Amino acid sequence: MSEEKQNPSCPAGAGEPTAVRSSAPIWIIVVTLTLLFLGGIYFDHHSGWLNPRVYAPYDTADQLEASQPKSGAAAAMAHGKGVYETVCGICHGADGMGKPGVAPPLAGSDWVNTKGFYRLAHIPLCGVNGTIMVEGKQWSSAMAAMGAALSDDDLASVLTYIRGSWGNKGTAVGAEDIAKIRAAVGKAPAPNTGDQLMAMPE
């Protein structure tokens, strides 16, 4: 029993409560909409846009990707991928599947999946002329010495990338090895045919 009521059976004014009908002040709606806008900006800047790999303190997927510490091999692969896409991918395809009549596939190719890379390195360094047999098919479109203009580092990393992508299981290629092969073939080597390449050791 509340102490205000002396008579439990019908004090004045103690009926069921009522509410004053009036609408909410406009300022509170405006404030809420402003906060909604600001909140949206905050979400845009910090949430990683629902990416499940982005955790605080990283704000975006790009920042997370850029911050990744790369080991030597991973750095070479990343670098090699960049070189490949600029130089080789136009003809051999970004997926390494080649283009009919243009360039043979690199994925699963016996030329790539070799133990050594001496023979393979001659292909971009010197170019290919005549016919070459790849995966049981004859290819006769010539290849320029696309690797001649690349630095030792770049050529080594692109060969590492090719040998480690699309299911290929070749080892990495070092820049020093490329330098040696380049020194051996000389400044403007002639392109090799398929048979000439096959005559080389792996």
Add this chain to the structure above:
Amino acid sequence: MKTSYGVFFAVLAALGASWAGFVLGPLIQLGAAQQTTVLNSTDVYPIQRPGLAAMGAQVYRSYGCAACHTRQVQQTGISFEVVLTSPGKDPVTVSNLLSTLKLTALTKEAADTAAKTLTDAGGKTETHLSATGADISRGWGSRHSVAADYLYDVPVELGTLRAGPDLANIGQRNPDANWQLVHLYAPKAVVKDSAMPSFKFLFQVRPVGAAPSPDALKLPAGFEAPAGMEVVPTAEGAELAAYLLSLHADAPLYEAPYTPATAKP
């Protein structure tokens, strides 16, 4: 203004939205998560806890250890460091640059600029990433905790109060099984002025048999068992200690990268 239908539909919309966003959403996004690989390695992470440690997790749950201990490391930022791995053809210029450039506690852009400066001078550099934050500085972990750290745990007890230190990496900080057991038996024996209660009921004080048991605790002075007695853990005590020893959360991952101290260039 509002009828009961109106209220019902408002509630349906409001709670339905948050249910979809915070229950269904995470279930879809994270509910089928699998093991991931450690950064720059082929090791899988995490590995399921071995049997004794898995049973220890249930002991941890049943005694409510999460009431005082958290199991998550917080990280507030990242910092980069540029390290010279080879001076290259012009060591004099490079060493001059080393003394003028700021090479630690950098942002990514500053680190890239410093690395490029050194590389242009002929040197070879490496950029190292490390996590920053109070927990990291205290040695409680090397990077913030992520979902992968708790993949196989049921229940995942992250904790809400730090009346005691964080335990995410306790197996790494205190890898000595005897230390863990002594700490549970008599916390004040190993931590001065510890607020932790002693869990003596996880141990048994019994007479020494023909030879002291290999499981017997090595207690420091002032806390030893009475003469002729030894303290051995019960099954629960051994399980809990095994669980604590299994707590590691330090492997660098894609979501929580950092350059480990023993990284080879």
Add this chain to the structure above:
Amino acid sequence: MNPNATQPCGCSARDGKADASLQVPLLALFGGAALWLVAGLALGLIAGIKFHAPDFLGACPLLTYGRVVAAANNLVLYGFAIPAALGVMLWVLTRSSRMPLVLPLVPVAAANIWHLGVLVGVAGIFLGGSTGYPWLEFSRAAAVLQFTAFLLIAVSAAATLGWRREQELFPAHWFIYAALVWFAWTYSSANLFLNGVFPPRGVVQNIIDWWFTNNLLFVWLGLAGLGIGFYLLPRLGGRPLTCSGLTLFGFLGLIFFGTWCGIPIGAPVPAWLPVVSIVAALLTVPAIIALGLVSLRTALGAQAKCLGGPLCFTRFGLLMFFVSSLLYLLNFCPKVGPIVQFTWFGFGLTQLQLLGFFAMIVFGGIYEALPEVMGRPLPFAGLVRVHFFANMIGVLLFTVPLLIGGVAQGLKLLDATAPFADSTQTALKFLRISSLGQLFILVGAGLFALNLFVMTLQWKLALVKSLIAAAKAPLPDAEVKA
């Protein structure tokens, strides 16, 4: 609804039927609630003492700190807060619909099933069967019992309120109706996933637990507490609830935005989850301000003095709603959250929500409802004022040091040069004052329980007497005065 002030007061609803239908359900709900409250607060006091003397009652494995604090928290929330609030809500609904409670046996059975569930749950915690999820430590069996009981009461309440298609609802009813649906959905969903057969992988468990805890301790306590408070305040104060539009804004803001808070900053989950909570917390602030304004304006014009009675409880409770809600939302501010996380601040805040806001409002409701429903005054009416002051002082002594101590502890935790033990030592000074506050609250709760139990006894004795009198009465049309 009663828009016309010259209509007779609500005592026309206080006829024998409406009261009789409520008597046993309310006594069943309130009686168990009072018992659990005293038990929960006593356990909370023991837990508090364990911080000054870690080995207090340490030999018994059943009484480790982790189990005692989990039991205490769950008893106060599930043992006292929810059933007591449900009882008061049933009373509010019968008053408003001017009907007796539909199917009164259903809430009676439900009350007993609920209290059995609490018993099973608490026993489970002491015996080591806690689930490990904060605020959801009761075992599966207990959860099933509680959910069943809740559904039964909710159905009875909904049937009483009726489907008022043409009639508008008074604002308090929006909150009460929403609360009934809210608990059913969140409780069943959380238990299905966390207490079910196939728990989700990894941190998804914690996300669901945080969602549930927020929706229970912030949104549901708000809905139920404000539902009762917005009914009591105008009724006891004699002034209508100001500005239904502002109340509507607050209600919608609370349910649409408040439900998304809960994921702590820095949690080991993808960044979008805490960011959504941060934004939602920001957007809930206007709603809390609106509800605070409604409470303030309605209370300021009150024609009655509270004199330590239910109006005092209601006003203090509504003030604590405003303060505790803003502090809760402050947890999600990126500058503040990292300081107070993992400290006593969060614990103190939850106790402020439970004991400072919710318990106060529920006490006000019980002290107002019980004499009216039972048709007799409280046995110790003077103790109501003592209870109010004991609870008010106790809550302030308990929670304010925890809040301040938590901030101090948090600052020390963020200072990596300070050894960890410093943060615990800093907090201990404040914890001593908190334990004193717990004692005050326990005493107040004891007085409340005393009032309740003596009234129950008196009622039972009167019932027995009337039954005997009816049996002895020679004439078949003898009247029975209950």
